[in-house]
Amino acid sequence: MNFDDIKSAWSNDNDDNVVVPSSVDQLKTLQLPVEKLRSNMKIEFYVQLFSLILIGFLPRYTYFAPVLIIPFYVVYFVAVAISVYYFFKFHLFYKQLNTATLRSKDRLYALYYEAKLSIEMYKSYAYTLIPFALLEMAMHMASRQDSKMKAVFQAAVTNQAIAITMVSVFLAMLLLLMAITTFWVNSYYGKYMKQIGKVLEEFKEAA
C-alpha cells in the first residue's frame, strides 16, 4: 500500500451512513468546549443574580442593628455595581459566543483566547466579591444582640491583640474563600479550558 492507494480508496469511500436531518431544528449541539462554557455561564449568571437579590433582603428577614443597615447597603450596592460591570462584560462575551462561527482560523483563535480571558475575568470577579461578602457577614454577626460576636467586636475596639486576631481570621477566611473559588472555577470550567488549551497548543506548534 502507498498513499496513491489510500487516495484511490479514499475517493471511493462510502458515505451512506451520514444521515442529513430533514430539518435544521433536529440538530443538537453541546459538544464544543465553547458551547459548554456558554451553557455553564448562563446557569451561573442566574444563580448569582438570584443570590444578589436574596442578599439585598437580608436585613428584612434577619435582625440587623439599625446602625448597621446603612453601611450594609453601602457595601451591598458597591458589590451590585461591581457585579453589573462584570455581568455586562460577560454578556458581551456570551453574545459573541452565540454569534461566533468557525468559518476561519483567525476567528477560532480569537474565540478561544477570548474564552480564556473571560474565565480569568470571572475569577477576578469572584475574588473581588469575597471581601464584600465577608464584610456583610461580619455586620450580620455584629448585629445579633445575643451574639458573643458582638462582645468580641466591642472588645476589639480597645484590645489590640483581639483586633489583630480578628483581622487575621478575616484574612484567613479571605484566603480560604479564594481557594474555594479557584477550586470551584477550575472544576466547573477547568475541564473545558484544558481542552481549549490543548487545541491552542497544537495550533501554536503547527504555526
Next chain:
Amino acid sequence: MKSREKEFLDLIETHKGIIHKISKMYMDAEDDQQDLTQEIIYQLWKSFDSFQQQSRFSTWMYRVALNTALVFFKKEKRKLAVTDMMPEHIATEDNVAAAKELQLAHFYKAVQKLERIEKALVFLHLENYSHKEIGENLGISEGNARTKLSRAKDKLKELIKQQGYEF
C-alpha cells in the same frame, strides 16, 4: 421548510462525503462520529449566512468542518468502544473492493493516533489540496505545510506498518 434551509440541506446532502471522512478521521467510536457529524452540520448552518456565493460551497465547507473537528471533544463518560476496525470478512476476501476497504480501515485506524493538526493536513492532502491551499486553510505557511505534511505522512506510514500491513 424555508427555501434557505432547503438549499442548505440539499448542499449538505451533495457534499456529505466531506463530513463523513472528517468524522471518521477525528473520532474512532461510531457514536462520537455521529456526534461530530451533527456538530459539523450545526456549525455549517450557523455559519451559512457568511457563505459567499462566489466561492465554492465545498471549499467553504472544508474550512468550517475542519475547524469544528479541531475543537470537538468526545463525550467523557462514553467508554472507548473502539473495535478493531478490520472486519474479518474483509481480510479474507481478495477482490479489489475488499482490498480497498481493508486499506482504508488500516488508514483510519492509524490516523486516530495522529495529532489534530496532522489529521487536518493529511485530510486536505487526500482531498488533493496543494501545499499552498493547505497552508491557507490551516493558517500556516506553505513551507510549513509541506514539512508538517511530510512528517505526518511518515508517521502514518509507520503506524500502518505497526499494524502489520505492508506500506
